[in-house]
Amino acid sequence: MGDVRHRPVGGARRPPLSASIVLLASLAGCVGSTAAPSLDGRGAKPSFPPTVAEPRTTACDVLDPSVLRRISHGTDPERSGEIQLVPSEDLQAGGLSHASPFDITQRVPLLVYGPGVVRPGVYRRPATLADIAPTTADILRFSRFHAPDGNALTQALLPADRRRLPRLVVTLIWDSAGVDLLRRWPAAWPRLRALARDSAWFTNAALDASPSNTPPSHATIGTGAFPRTNGVPDEYIRVGRRIERPLHLGPRVLKVPTLGDRYDLAMGNRSLVGTVGSLSAHLLMMSRGSFAPGGDRDLAITREPKESATGGDDSAPRWRLSEDMAPYYELPQYANDPSLAGSFHREIERLDVADGAEDGRWREHEISSLLGGWETPARSAWQTSLVEAMIRREGFGADDVPDLLYVNYKMLDSLGHAYSADAIELLDGLRAQDRELGRLVRFLDERVGRNQWAMVLTADHGMARDPAATGAERYDVRSLAASIDAAFGAPGEPVVQRMRPTQVWLDTRALIESGADVGDVASYLSSLTRAQLATAGAEIARPDAPAFLAVIPTSTLDDLPCLGGATQGASSPA
Numbered sequence: 001m002g003d004v005r006h007r008p009v010g011g012a013r014r015p016p017l018s019a020s021i022v023l024l025a026s027l028a029g030c031v032g033s034t035a036a037p038s039l040d041g042r043g044a045k046p047s048f049p050p051t052v053a054e055p056r057t058t059a060c061d062v063l064d065p066s067v068l069r070r071i072s073h074g075t076d077p078e079r080s081g082e083i084q085l086v087p088s089e090d091l092q093a094g095g096l097s098h099a100s101p102f103d104i105t106q107r108v109p110l111l112v113y114g115p116g117v118v119r120p121g122v123y124r125r126p127a128t129l130a131d132i133a134p135t136t137a138d139i140l141r142f143s144r145f146h147a148p149d150g151n152a153l154t155q156a157l158l159p160a161d162r163r164r165l166p167r168l169v170v171t172l173i174w175d176s177a178g179v180d181l182l183r184r185w186p187a188a189w190p191r192l193r194a195l196a197r198d199s200a201w202f203t204n205a206a207l208d209a210s211p212s213n214t215p216p217s218h219a220t221i222g223t224g225a226f227p228r229t230n231g232v233p234d235e236y237i238r239v240g241r242r243i244e245r246p247l248h249l250g251p252r253v254l255k256v257p258t259l260g261d262r263y264d265l266a267m268g269n270r271s272l273v274g275t276v277g278s279l280s281a282h283l284l285m286m287s288r289g290s291f292a293p294g295g296d297r298d299l300a301i302t303r304e305p306k307e308s309a310t311g312g313d314d315s316a317p318r319w320r321l322s323e324d325m326a327p328y329y330e331l332p333q334y335a336n337d338p339s340l341a342g343s344f345h346r347e348i349e350r351l352d353v354a355d356g357a358e359d360g361r362w363r364e365h366e367i368s369s370l371l372g373g374w375e376t377p378a379r380s381a382w383q384t385s386l387v388e389a390m391i392r393r394e395g396f397g398a399d400d401v402p403d404l405l406y407v408n409y410k411m412l413d414s415l416g417h418a419y420s421a422d423a424i425e426l427l428d429g430l431r432a433q434d435r436e437l438g439r440l441v442r443f444l445d446e447r448v449g450r451n452q453w454a455m456v457l458t459a460d461h462g463m464a465r466d467p468a469a470t471g472a473e474r475y476d477v478r479s480l481a482a483s484i485d486a487a488f489g490a491p492g493e494p495v496v497q498r499m500r501p502t503q504v505w506l507d508t509r510a511l512i513e514s515g516a517d518v519g520d521v522a523s524y525l526s527s528l529t530r531a532q533l534a535t536a537g538a539e540i541a542r543p544d545a546p547a548f549l550a551v552i553p554t555s556t557l558d559d560l561p562c563l564g565g566a567t568q569g570a571s572s573p574a
Helices: 065-073 129-139 179-184 190-197 214-223 246-253 259-266 280-285 338-353 379-394 411-419 424-449 477-488 508-513 518-526 554-559
Strands: 083-087 091-093 110-113 121-123 168-174 199-202 237-239 242-244 273-276 298-301 403-409 453-458 473-475 496-500 503-506 548-553
Touching: 065 083, 065 554, 083 091, 083 518, 083 554, 110 129, 110 190, 129 168, 129 214, 129 259, 129 453, 168 214, 168 280, 168 424, 179 424, 190 199, 190 424, 214 259, 214 280, 237 246, 242 246, 246 280, 259 273, 259 403, 273 280, 273 379, 280 403, 298 379, 338 379, 379 403, 379 411, 379 424, 411 424, 424 453, 473 477, 477 496, 477 518, 503 518, 508 518, 518 548, 548 554
Parallel strands: 091 473, 121 199, 168 403, 168 453, 273 298, 273 403
Antiparallel strands: 083 503, 083 548, 110 199, 110 453, 237 242, 496 503
């Protein structure tokens, strides 16, 4: 394919970059010996390596097709960063980031449960999070929902004329509980395993969109569309020249409707639709609430602080809706009823005495220092109490109009960010989460009725491993962003608007004013070695190897020849 013709600005420029790339694990053998500058920002601006000689190596030659497909599915050309990054799998950004296109964070459990609804069994065909909404629509016998990228998993359902219509369909997310985590602790989830025996269990399920983060995944679950289509590609998005957290836009951030939007409207808003989660992002799998034309304020319980420190911050002292979400959803008044916290306090007592001493500690941690126990496995019990209260008080599953309930248990994700998938704390977390699954199933059988409800259970992404256990090297995203600014920006005028583990948002006007373009930044990033990128003081196994497997200008992604026709639809085997 031909070269991308970058506009020459500010004098003579280097030869143009190959359109598909910019990168490669064997770059050092294809270019001259010009070294990239130090990441400390000192010294002259970088001198670029010459263009890779023919035959050009492209991202198609370097990356597995599934990885490129996931990047394509997860990239919104209008809202994503100008550059897509693929670090080596053993080079980890920041602390314990789970954002990646690789199987360790992409592969998730997926089961569909419902006596009289599903054909129990193990299904090895590929499935994605985009398949959940159309599968739920099929369970509801609702034909007025079109999933842009997903397909109903009909092979796991009984024929329509033999299928029971459930009174309630629950979509349940074990946040961060990817297949890798379950394999790490196989004895910790006996209730999930027992439920799977009576379910359609998909062993080859994946997000199939990168980065593997909470907002994109929940938007995909709700809409049946990958981020390229639903408009939520990461924890940050481009809005004009600004970079925003997507949930600061409220539910209007979604470019397409959810199943909940379509179904509730078709039912004349007579169906009950609700979410029990903790983040605004969790509402994306449910609906756009009253923002959707003809929609009403669906029930929603979250726990974000007024000024959240990060997109994953749910540390507010009370259950509440964010200012951006409150106009479109209804927070039930009973959410903060003190009696609903009783199970939470009992679980804290269980954690306290697990070591044989009533000493206010869980493992090696002072429970009071963990937000009073919120950042422990005890929190999932509180959420189950909220789910029970919502079903009981609102009447979910109480009549012949099927209802939709969405639940996210975020506890495992919080523990994973704090300790990693390898930590003993995650064993405790999985055991607690599994107990809550058993409790919820018993409650649904008793309240809604045995054989009267169905459930889809999955995870929104996997969890990062501990670099000390895997030998992975780390790099600091902020330091890398600073080095780009030092290389291409003017004093006090940064060119990096936001940097994430898998992408970079650039101020292209500032770049042009500095005499550079996106291709120049991509070339700089592709020339960095592991020694230059890895955290100072670390022992580096392959110091001269390129840090990034590929660095892809977003504008060239659709031109990759190996992606032809692969940007939509069900995944290939992961």
